[in-house]
Amino acid sequence: MRATERNQDYPFAVTNTAAALLDGAGTVVAWTRAAETLLERRSADVCGRPARDLLADPGSWEAVLAQGAGQGDRAGWEGRASLRHGSGRALEIGFRVVPLTGAHGNAARFLVLGAALELVARWRQDNAFTHELFLQGRVGLAVFDRDLRLLRTNSHLLPYTGVPVELYGRRLADFLWAEDARIIDDRLRDVVHSGIPLVGLNTTVHTIDDPRAGRIVTVQAFRLQEPDGHPMGVAAVFTDVTDHERARERLDLLYRATGALGGSLSVLRTVEDLVKVLAPAFGDCAAVDLAETVLTGGEPPADGQPTLPLIRMAVAGAESEALRTGTARFAAPLATPGPDGPEGRECKGELITGLGDRPAGSGGSAGSGDDAAPAWATAVPGAHSAMTAPLCARGIRFGRLTLWRTGDAAAPEEDDLALLEEIAARAAVAVDNARRYTKERRTAVGLQRSLLPPATSEKPAVEAAGLYLPADADSGVGGDWFDVIPLSSARVALVVGDVAGHGLHATAMMGRLRSAVRAMADLELEPEELLAHVDDMVVQFASEAESDDPDDTDAGLPLPGGPAGATCLYAVYDPVTRTCAMASAGHPPPAVVSPDGTVWYVELSPGPPLGVGGWPFEPVERELPPGSVLALYTDGLIERGEGDIDHGMRDLADRLLRSDVLGRPLRQARHDIVEGLPPGRLRDDVTLLLARTRVVEAASIATWLLDADPAVVADARHLVLAQLTAWDLDELSFSTELIVSELVTNAIRYAGGPVRLRLIRADTLTCEISDSSNTQPRMRRARNSEEGGRGLYIVAQLSHRWGSRYTMGGKTVWSEQTLPHA
CATH class of the missing domain: 3.30.450.20 (PAS domain)
Structure with a gap:
């Protein structure tokens, strides 16, 4: 059986309630069918008998009646009793006695209502529950x-x-x-x-x-x-659940804002991501103002000034256009005046409501509807409320975060201001971290760029233009570099390298490698020999790094070494022979754009990266037509997560053609080649070096083969003087005559074989003396009593620079002189 809510005002409402009618003597007069069902006793067996006979213990009759004492006869009374069931067992019931008033006002009859005790208890519980629920x-x-x-x-x-x-x-x-x-x-x-x-x-x-x-x-x-x-x-x-939902929304907003703050190490991107989270979720419009010095990694002075020139850096929301002030500077109060002193109030926010009822001004405080509204609060037209919180980190204020609400949006409460202050506190830490990283990155990038050569250069051999794009702020500065090194006889060395890793240690290693390559290039080594020497140096660098004492706090940062220490491509182009010799240490091959518009990659066999040690490097030599464009690059240009290396190399070839490197100055074309790779979004550094080949015309070259006879020295002088006259370089006749005389004399005296004399007119006048000896000349200071030993000293004094290099058949001693101004 189940309780029902029908007749809830009746004091005893249970479905299938049993009922009996008793006379004044307690005799059963009537018996309902529900009573028959409850006790399994027929009406004929019960009616006419005393009610006490229905009890399980007839002797308890007086105790049952005693339950009505004090409850009042007119209202009836309730109680409980144990009745004898037709099966012989005892049945606990709850009952209510209702007096029935006779014609003369006396209680002539009694209506007894009853049900199983557990049903009565359940009904009472249901009734109490419903009653209290409505109350x-x-x-x-x-x-x-x-x-x-x-x-x-x-x-x-x-x-x-x-x-x-x-x-x-x-x-x-x-x-x-x-x-x-x-x-x-x-x-x-x-x-x-x-x-x-x-x-x-x-x-x-x-x-x-x-x-x-x-x-x-x-x-x-x-x-x-x-x-x-x-x-x-x-x-x-x-x-x-308004308060609960708003608390949950505030917590969710704090979570999302914290996530946005951790997405970048760029100051600008950090504040941009933050305002996009806050508007319109927390306010109709949001803005972040920062001190200008923060953008460059600097730190505002901790002088406690209440105002600081700020720049609006990020805005979001429906009325964001009203907040875009570009780079305009304005003085912005970062503290709210209060009684607790500068230390306690410097990072407190401010809440302004009722803006529509206030005149614009420069003062005001929270809730003061009669005061003028601060200038910062009235920046958004139609805003009825605003709140702001300063950005403070390590006790220094460097910006503020401001929100406005317009239209039907509810005015912010103190809990909203507390949330804004919490978000501003976390934003301040994130911005301060980004600021310090920006400072370190600017230092690293500045160091990196200071170690690179000028971006463009004009040589007799090539027109060159280089470009370096650092990786994004999260990856840090890498160790990519390029170089254009002038060599003797109008030749030029083109270098591109890539140090593994990022950070200052990679930049430091790059500087060491570039210096090493330049030093080796000055020795006029062949490409494969130069890489072998640099490889030995990288192995030595790695050995020195491994030997550092870990307990030495003054020790430098360990430099990268091992198989992935660095890669390098070294190429030498000769404008006289129009050939380019190159070798690679684990570096991708260069691309060549021929004058006919075709793009091809030099087939070479890259050796291992620098630092492996013990492996040879294979040289490759190719003849390049005049006007060809040679493209050297690092893997950041062809490995960008868009596919395999082959796809990246095909893409580079397409970019070279689209940028029209054959018909445009390379300093312009280089930017088009890397278009779509903006700085700050790269996962790896990108370095590109373009070189357009030039030639030294045959009319600017003079070559003579001389016998090993001291008598030919005079002939050599006459040949050189005649050639200088033909080139209209008579101003260099005296110095060139002395240089040729000394160098030819030395070659005939010590080499013991034929001597080749060559003059090359390019941006300088080069004089070359080649012989079959492998002995390098060495300048020494002659004593006063010696007649010889002064020849090379004279050559050095008359030359802009001089030197010697080994060749396949011996050596070449060369001297360069600056051409006279036209």
Whole structure:
């Protein structure tokens, strides 16, 4: 059996209640069928017998009657008794005695109602639960009929402005916004039709009379049924969860803002990501203002000044255009005056409401509706409230975070200001970290660029243009470099290298390697021999790094070494022979754009990266037509996560053609080649070196083969003087005559074979003496008593620079002189 809510005002309402009619003497006069069913005793067996005979213990009759003492005869009384069941067992029941008044006012009869004790207890519990449910004030309770008209509510249904006191017979749409009422009615109607309870519908409700932000309620509902099972209506519970939801939303906003702050080590990207999270979720418009020095990695002075020139760096929201002031500077107060002194207030925020009722000004405080509004608060047209919090880190203020609310948005509360202060505190740490990283990165990038040669150069052999793009802020500066090294006889060395890793240690290693390559290039070594020497140096660098004492706090950072220490491509182009010799240490091959417009890659066999040691490097020599463009690069240009290396090399070939490197100055074309690879978004450094080949025409070259006879020295002088006259370089006749005389004399004296004399007119006048000896000349200081030993000293004094290099058949001693101005 189940309790019912029908006849709730009757004091004893249990389904299938048993009933008996007793006379004044306690004899059973009448017996209902429900009583027959309860005790399994027929009416004929019970009627006419004393009621005490129904007790399990007839001797307890007086005790049962005693339960009515003090309850009043007119109102009746309640009690409990143990009756004898027809099966012989005892049955505990609860009963109520109702006196029936006779014609003369005396109680001539008694109606006794009874049911199993557990059913009576359950009914009383249900009745008490329902009663208290309608009396409690924490949730709203409502009973609707099948047409969703209100039948009954408690006092806390929707305690908001605009809810009528009397709700009987009304619909929700009579006092709620139509859309809000429709959402709830649709779900309640589903409950009526399907019988499936509604659990946890969260919705926002607004009353017609109150246009503010409304309240968030959770609706639970279940269907009410008639005894025959047909729907009677629906009961709904409305729980106000506004504070809970707003607390959850604040926590979620704090979580998302914290996540946005950790997405970059760039100051600008950090504040841009932050305002996108805050607007419109927390305010209709958001802005971040920073001190200019923060953008370059500097730190504002910690002098406690209440104002600081700021620049608006990031804005978001519907009215963001009104906040875009570009790079305009303005003085912005970062502290709110208060009684707790500068130390306590420096990181406190400020809340301004009622902006529409205030004149614009430069002062004001939270809640002071009669004061003038601060200038920062009135920056957004139509804003009715604003709040701001300074950005403070390590006790230094360097910016502020500001939000505005417009239209129907609710004015911020103190809890909102507290949340903004928490977000600003976390943002300050993130921005300060980004600022310090920016400072370190600018130092590293500055060091990197200072170690690189000029971006463009003009040589007799090539027109060159280089470009370096550092990796993004998260990866750090790498160790890529390029170089254009002038060599003797108008030749030039082209170098591109890539040190593994990022950071200052990679930059330091790059500087050491570039210096090493330049030193080796000055020795006029062949490409494969030069890489072998540099490889030995990298192995030595790695050995020195491994031998550092870990307990030595003054030791430098360990430099990268091992198989992946660095890669390098070294190429030497000779404009006289139009050949380019090169060798690679684990570096990708260069691309060549021929004058006919075709692009091809030099087929070479790269050796291992620098630092492996013990492996030879294979040289490759190719003849390049005049006007060819040689492209040297690092792997950051062809390995960008867009596919394999082959795809990257094909893409580079397309870029070389699209940029028209054959028809444009290389200093312009280099930027088009890397278009789409903006600085700050690269995962690896990108280095590109373009070189357009030039030639020294045959008319600017003179070559003679001389016998090993001292008598030819005079002939050599005459040949050189005649050639200088033909070139209109008579100003260099005296010095060139002396240089040729000394060098030819030395070659004939010590080499013992034919001597080749060559003059090359390019940007300098080069004089070359080649012989079959492998002995390098060495300049020494001659004593006063010696007649010889002064020849090379004279050559050095007359030359812009001089030197010697080994060749396949011996050596070449060369001297360069600066050409006279035209």
